[in-house]
Amino acid sequence: MTDRPTRSRAATEEKTGSRRDRTPPPAPEPLPHPVADNHCHLDIADGDDWFGTEEAIAAAAQVGVTRIVQVGCDLPGARWAVEAAGRYDALVAAVALHPNEAPRLAAAGELDTAIAEIAELARDPRVRAVGETGLDHYRTGAEGRDAQVESFRRHIDLAKRLDKVLMIHDRDAHDEVLRVIDEEGAPERWVMHCFSGDADVARACLDRGAHLSFAGTVTFKNADPLRAALRVTPADRVLVETDAPFLTPTPYRGRPNASYLVPLTMRAMAQVRGDDLAGLCAAVDANTSALYGPW
Template sequence: MTLVDSHCHLDRLDLAAHGGSLDAALAAARSRGVGRFLCIGVSADNAAAVRRLAETYDDVYCSIGVHPLDLEPGSEPVLDWLLRELDHPRVVAIGETGLDYHYQPEAAALQQAGFRLHLEAARQTGKPVIVHTREARADTLAMLAEADLPQAGVLHCFTEDWDMARTALDMGYYISLSGIVTFRNAEALREVARRVPADRLLVETDAPYLAPVPHRGKPNLPEYVRDVAEFLAGVRGVSFETLAAQTTANFHRLFPLTTPLEK
């Protein structure tokens, strides 16, 4: 059964475990059943790098965007730049974008302006948006509701409560869960994981960050998305094969520019 790592940073991986080789790291993930990778843009500086990776590997796609913590006053992305970067067949999504008040509450206005710009690009291109949100629940939901995008997107590496998940789901968004769901103190998140509808769930690593148990404390790798999926299958009371099939189908429905995996 084939899996998708729906959110990873291939240009930032710690490749020591694979002799410094990205080819080896991707091969290790494929050997564990991972058949698609979505490599995420986080800044203007890495846009070319993620696009190059998507052009190099048939099973890698990418997104383009500026992470809220990468925004700097006076150097905000402009809509024309973003639209040009998105105009590429291997760029299947916008982001990651969103709001992060945990680290930079003082930058709320700047982050909101950046988020609004990405949402407008999503409206103009029809590509789904990848949303980062941390300690910005009300503002994130209000801006998503204001944008009212027909194609929606995903709240990635979800760590919020069920009320936020339910509201986002009602707006058409998907929920993606990372290795955090395996952490000992994440019972509230596991309750969310039990309740997300099967047709709205994605799995990810967010590699090189947030390695799941039993790899916690090590650099995260795309191959570990299998550990996340196996754990989630247990939490939801379904077989691994069922969860893999569901999340893979969801990925291709949300990101229709990707080529579906052969069954």
Template sequence: MSKGDKKRERPPEPEGLPAPIVDAHTHLDACGASTAAEVRKIVDRAEAAGVARVVTVADDIDSARWTVEASAWDDRVFSAVALHPTRAKDFGEAEREVLEGLVGNPRVVAVGETGLDYYWDFSPPEPQQEAFRWHIDLAKRSGKPLMIHDRDAHADILRILAEEGAPETVIFHCFSGDAEFARECVDAGYVLSFAGTATFRNANARGLREAARRVPVEQMLVETDAPFLAPHPFRGRPNEPYCVNYTLRDLAELREVDVAELAEATTTTAERVFGFPRAATS
């Protein structure tokens, strides 16, 4: 098999975890699922690896509708709805009306992903910030957690949250800051969700790994952001919810704690944050 063929393969399915965990942020539609049967296959693979529940997250209006539909197909799937900041230049009254109608669904457990992205040049900062403020208000009115996308925008994210008044629960999806920024977020009461990037071994990941080592476990989630950001040592390969198993194991080693301990702790955090019922114990 060529190196190129290997890059197109999903990572091997790992041994199941000693306690069930939650993939706090994934994109099942971008993973290739469009039907109930395709969703079930992905979530079955996740469950075999110890991933009992997933939150599938929207990035546009069609995706928002689909995530809510998919959450009705399988009890292990929950939804988050919003318009991604890179699409904010197209955010208008029609999009607001759709999201207002979807957010009250009981399978919707977060408003997200919203926030700011100054890395890509798809939407200027002004419409991004306006859309972010609207999503903050939606989260507060709906009583749902706010799930934040933050890329190269740490200072403006914190400033706008302070100006608007943060919702009761704020989740920094795919947390990308260093230990100092993590401390600011933790002190504000925010929850940090770590993806495969926190397992990377390159120099740029050192600050992020230190943040993942230090954050209090009661403010910590794990996620895939699949199909993106497959964890070490599978970086660059297609990601899927079962791969959060690898991330959880890597973070347990980094934090020098037992895998079962970290699995149980992050699941407890997810249950509190998203309002899930407690996982069944054997």
């Protein structure tokens, strides 16, 4: 297996002068029923002393997070995700070009070639999802959005042709994401990763057959609209994720995230919904299996 890609959020922050406490938070109390982390980036390190892959998987298993969807969102990350899923039983892979990759590749004349490689990688049985693809109006301006839409449409087609889950990144682009989904036709199985809309957006996605995956953002103080969305999501459509090493849940917001912190988000989700924790964990676990199949 090739070494993990060396992309590092910590290095980026150091260049911009930002400083954070990168001490790993303590392990939370284990969950009463196993769940899966439905979206994780083990290939993105968060400091030189952060978890290695085996450590991250083991730490997660100790608190009841026994399965992880490893998401590769550029070509090096996608290649590594497939290799990692072949090596570690706890992992399955998702591969795609992140929407912020699409304009860069298009400008270099490399988008077609990159999508062709993603298509080849996606044929591997260890790859259960095409994602994260979608639209991002936060980091990409108007000049790059045509490339994002083109890439999104081609990933939708790929997911449908290969009968894979479609995993969508949607940042500040709710209406446009749904417009493209309506025009292309939604796959049988699709997920709004790190769902960020309110209850109305949630209903619009659910009406089109989506599963909604909630990250540590649901614990943030200013996330009342997101918590309202969680409340209207049926138990058979709800998922949990980290998006690690990003979006660490309260009370450790700003520190690095990893799959072993899923219990913090799960407990917050159960409280928001008024659900029994064990029952919600069982539902999330079943939903994950229904989407991605057995590990």
